Amino acid sequence: MAMLPVPSTAPGQVASPEQPVPGSMRRGRRPFARLIRAVRSNRKATTGTVLLVIFVLLALFPGVIAHDQPNAQIYPRSLGPSGAHLLGTTALGQDIFAQAVNGARQVLIIAIGVGLLSTAIAVLIGVAAAYLGGLWDGGLNLLTDVLLVIPLFPLLIVIATYVQNAGTLVLVIVLTLTGWSYTARQLRAQALSLRNRDFLEAARVRGERRLYIIVVEIIPTMTSLLVASFLTNALYAVLFGSSLQFIGLGDPNTVSWGTMLYWAQNNEALQTGQYLWAIVPGLLIVLLGAAFALMNYAFDEIGNPALRPVRRKRVQRAR
Amino acid sequence: MSSVPAKASAAGVPASRLSPAGSILEVSDLSVTYAMERGAVTAVDRVSLDVRPGEFVGIVGESGCGKSTLLFAIAQLLAPPAAVSGGSVAFKGTSLVGMTDSQLAAVRWKDLSVVMQSAMNALNPVKTTGAQFKDAMRAHGVRSRAEIAERSAEVLKMVGIDPAHLKSFPHQLSGGMRQRAMIAMAMLFTPDLIIMDEPTSALDVVAQRSLMVQIKELQQQFGFAVIFVTHDMSLVSNFSDRLMVMYAGQVAELGVTRVVFDSPLHPYSAGLLEAFPSIRGPKVALTGIPGSPPDLSRPQEGCRFAPRCPKVMDRCRTTPPALYQVDGTAVRCLLHEHGRFRSGAGAGPPAVSGTSVSGEPAQPAAPAAGTTADEARSEQ
């Protein structure tokens, strides 16, 4: 569960302004058609996308494949897998399969919510810092850096402890507030490299307002960074959100994979032979996390051809 | 700066007349292909070139014409996605293409060294110059510390740098010093051939001159051959024995420098010549070559220069020209398809300087109208 996204530029080092940020799509070239083609040509991207689509469908229509009530403690306890209970039941008498399927929704809401919100904050702060410059830049940059080096998870724990029984909304807010800094730093670097480009100068000369320039001229050049930011933060939310729930800082009554693991751990599922109770939700977290991680990595490859796998069909030179 | 006296072995004799046996390097039909997402792009297309001992060969062309790729292909330094896709490179009679790095190690630096465009990037930033010299010498079996130190100091002095700078890191040296240090490093084993990729382009004009003079002096003293890539015609005019003009991955013209300068056969060479001011010649309007080089990923029919050529004929757009021999100069232009000899001027060095003589098919056309000196400069 390594949290740092794996960027082509190493963490802590801001991409030098001369280097165009890999994959920044040229404006006005139908980025979506290109995106789809790129995703289809990259195996990691395809795998990630398919996984994510499956999870989204589960979250939207859990009732289609899971008919039992996810939280009702109405079944015989600690059953093994059977026709009636595909993955067995918990020590509390809940159907594990129903819980696993229904758990997708909350995790996805948290992942997508945090992904979108922290990207938005990162854009706001990163671009504003770069574009306004001067004291603004200094102040916002300092804020970003400070947040970047304060250890995240302990901070999350402290906040969640005071909040007590964090529900979905609270988790989204807390994860967002702690998670935006890394992206903001990247976006600031990208915006800085754009600051003196011709098309911005042109807009300035035309007398456009700052907000207009930021929204219409700068942000569209960052499509790939924004997507990467969304994916990174979504992954971070899946892992840390589940972790908080696992240590009992979430709302214990919600149906989610992290909460399932919390109950499994508290009822000594491993020691009492109810392995599926602990295996299934964890595996689902891994798969969803892998979906985001694979898409993110593939996105890096699509943007930066140097990273792509090469086939070893060399006419010459064998190292 | 007038031309430096040529070495006895090389200049003055028309290139194509020399038997290949006397060459130190024989490149024949060398092609380099980049394996790209949308298919292969041929960046160097069947280039042949012989270099004799002690000769100074200049290669000129616009950026992206494949001249640097050619150099790296000769030195077997291509990295994926680029690879040699055809032809051969024989250095002192040994074929280099297909050799592994460990096989090449015996030849590299001892007999064939390389100087790159920007020493800032070509020198390892985390090692002192001395350590990088040492690496090279140890890789070729020099073990004695005293010997390494002595030779390192010696080559640095040769290029006019205080040996104290062996302890300096690259970023502590000035641009000119870095470049000289790199040349010093290339001289460690006094190789037979030094390949130079725009070694002066990062420097200002004055530093450029003095570095060129230095290279030429070292060459005369030690007798190594040089292949020198540049986009600056004025540099090669004074220093090179033979000149190869490249366009879109192909040889456009290859001949004795003075001959090519005085009466360029290819309209592209002529265009390049008109794009820089002659130091000695009378004032003429500078012209550039309108248009830009073709996209090599989309091969076109006919002559690659046709879209920009002032002398284009209908046939040029359909028939790809071969390399034709005209009085010892090789030229890829349909104008010279049947031209076995150069009209007007004989095989000897013509006396014409700078301006062109109109009315002869082998001579460049009058400057294209409307272009100014400024545009000409931007073409470079």
Next chain:
Amino acid sequence: MRFFLRRLGFFVLTMWAALTLNFFLPRLMPGNPALAMMGKFRGPVTGQALKALEVAFGVNTHQSLISQYFSYLGDVSTGKFGTSLYFYPESVGHVILNAIPWTLGLVGVTTVLAFGLGTGTGIVAAWRRGGLADSILPPFFVITTAIPYFWIGMMLILIFAVKLQWLPAAFGYDVTQVPSFTPAFIGNVLQHALLPAFALLVTTIGTWVLTMRNTMVSTLAEDYVRMARAKGLPGRRIMLDYAARNAILPNLTGFAMSLGFVVGGAILVEYVFNYPGVGFMLLQAVNNEDYPLMQALFLLITVAVLVAILLADVATAVFDPRTRTRG
């Protein structure tokens, strides 16, 4: 030197920010959670300790917020973290001191190991570009980065402790043993550390493999690597001295920065294995609403990460001559 002074200033600022968060967070929350906590502990905790607690969380005091804040800063900077409630009447400082060696041993060793192994793998994968390793390793490690720390811990317990019964599932050593510097005890400690260490290793190594591979791929395209080949240097020397040595520099800072994340992971791993380190302590404090202990641990972890980053800065300066002269 100026660079270091600036970094130092930045760290002091960050420390201040962490302290301020610590101070204001409980006061910002609706219905001051400290109040509820006080209610619980009113029985056993009395007198001086309760008074201190009230001051620390701004309950029943007539001081203004500002003066509370400054007296809090004063207390912390003189090392007064108060009394632990869960381990009452032990002081917070004492409780923490007992936990530090465990975490330092487990997390320190594992992290350095993960960095070394991961970086090495990344170097080789990039160097053998297009080889088998380079086509299998990246997707594999992308997936390992998505495994939750705590879950891999649970799975290791399931396999090696519950099923195979090869290794102990919990705690730092057998409680039947008396802590001492005997080979038997040290062996016992190592045995207990094996599974948590492996859990941390598996989940953190991927980041290093991938970052190193990607920076290394960029570095291999540099002119100085081409130049090294032109010089006919042996492959190993080019890989290590020319490519890897340059590629690793930006990763050093990244390494330190990620320690914050590793510490987060260590908390979860220690929790799953009941490992008596700082992370386990933190979660015990959380679950028992021992806020003074929790606050102190948060500060301690922050300081540890800041020190690590400072060390990485020093290391970067040592290995990169450019930062040295830039001052």
